Amino acid sequence: MTTQPIELRHTFDEKVYGKRLDLALSEAFEDFSRSRIQDWVKQGFVKVNDEVIKSNKHKMAGFELVEINAEVEVAGDWKPQAIDLDIVYEDEDLLVVNKPAGLVVHPGAGNQDGTMVNALLHHAPQLSNLPRAGIIHRLDKDTTGLLVVAKTIGAHTNLVEQLQNRAFTREYDAIVNRVMVSGGTVDAPIGRHPTKRTAMAVVADGRRAITHYRVAEKFLDHTHLKLRLETGRTHQIRVHMGYLKFPIVGDPLYSGRYRVPTKITPELKVALDSFKRQALHASKLGLKHPSTGEYIEWKVQMPSDMQHLRDELVANRDHFEGQED
Template identity: 60%
Template sequence: MAENIQHQDVVPDSCLGKRLDQTIAQMFPDYSRSRLKDWILDGSVAVNGEVITKARVKMAGGETITLNAELETEVHHEAQAIELNIVYEDEDILVINKPAGLVVHPGAGNHDGTVLNALLHHCPGQELLPRAGIVHRLDKDTTGLMVVAKTIAAQTNLVEALQAREITREYEAIANGIMTAGGIVDEPIGRHSTKRTAMAVTISGRPSVTHYRVMEKYRLHTRLRLRLETGRTHQIRVHMSFIGHPLVGDPVYGGRPRPPKAASGEFLDELRGFKRQALHATMLSLYHPINGELMTWHAEIPEDMVIMNAALKEDLRLNPVEEF
């Protein structure tokens, strides 16, 4: 459950020289400092009509602050003994390789059995952190690497690094259609106008940038490597669909099976049986939030995508194309 919160007020002269997060903590004392800072970072706070996502911006006094956010009802989440594929852990951070089918955070229809519930069991102190230390999310059926903070300091620094685009996240994907070259999709993403759970490219959305390059071309599909500059909900899925190349298996953004002509029965079965978006977070690189060390992790492509790529290669071998 979530309640929409809307406030607008003028910054008092007593806040001259104070940071934005300190200022709104004084102006809106009903909300915790951590919650208010999260709202700044996710774009819910505007100063004189301009969305500001940096908590350290200094105030001069007299500015109009607008707060338009969703207040999630605080819910106690249960620790559950759910196995996590941990690829790295120290006293400050945890990096996991998430499988398909595992939801990151409890929500409508998924009240438990999530990464968050697993974290509460693995690290009992996580309940003291906002969202149990979760810094960014992967969709339920997207696989791959996620970093989780284990301390408030680590979480604060990681969130700021994400906002500053200092964390590198690269993905492997299989898209419908033949893509001749890589490129950039720089299109704003916001909530879909009619589909409540979907996102869309919309002029009123938040800035969103996806880089992609072609790794391999098949008869009617393309294997891609993608890098996020921003991290909007469903960003890669929305951007690839927007340019006419939805991801194979994507049930929301048009990734229905598109078999090439004269495809074998085995290949058709494989294509039709792929029931999730073919998307995997394969590389994560960041500066450690406490000691500043540059760290990079890689996660091998999951078996279902390996099998799909092999099927696409075999289809091309049986039906060679002279040139793309």
């Protein structure tokens, strides 16, 4: 795997006072793991107020300017593959993809090909010269919706900085179990689950994670939510909804034991039983264009399987509420 230089900058506020350098950086640069950031610090790639700091235990005072000049792996060894992509926007700087369920974003253990990266390299071969083939943020394999991909180093640097500064608009649709009375905000740290290797959890020593949510529609035993990410932790919405005891329908990791509603039509039971992925869709994405600075926003409808599930939930509600009249 070849590497590509990358430049990151962030100006902190007073809230980082007393924090370790590596923790502050991992919260600011959300798309990079804490272990990678720790390595960058040890290798002397990190400057705080123009001074190289090589200790991850360095305490932050607040209002520092941090600059990282490091190298990241690029997609030189990944193979292009002719896989269809639903591209909703493209220009010389970026493209926006509507990802389907079942498509893995990055090659990895057990998924060396057939991924979005392989498809992107076939569509735009120059992406092999960019970190992660230009992909700025991720979606889980079975989460659908919008992803932005940078096509140049300049656009990549700009978009990563926007993401770090929480300047992206990222909104999701989700269908959750149980009826939620009203919306709110979850501000609960997320880290690796203490016993389940593949899962995340709300843990005291996790990274800060903030999810805003509101009720879009109520059904008899489910709720359609609109959610907005302020941070972007692994499995964040799925973990936070499970933490609130409103797990996402079909979620294989965080939904717990499925409870069949008392009022349910045969059609809804089939729809729920056959929904084998998390009912989560990235429906809106907004950002400032890296070249023009103009704010641009894209929206996509829920995929057909989620729309069918929602329609059956509506029909189920109408059926049983009609019986009460």
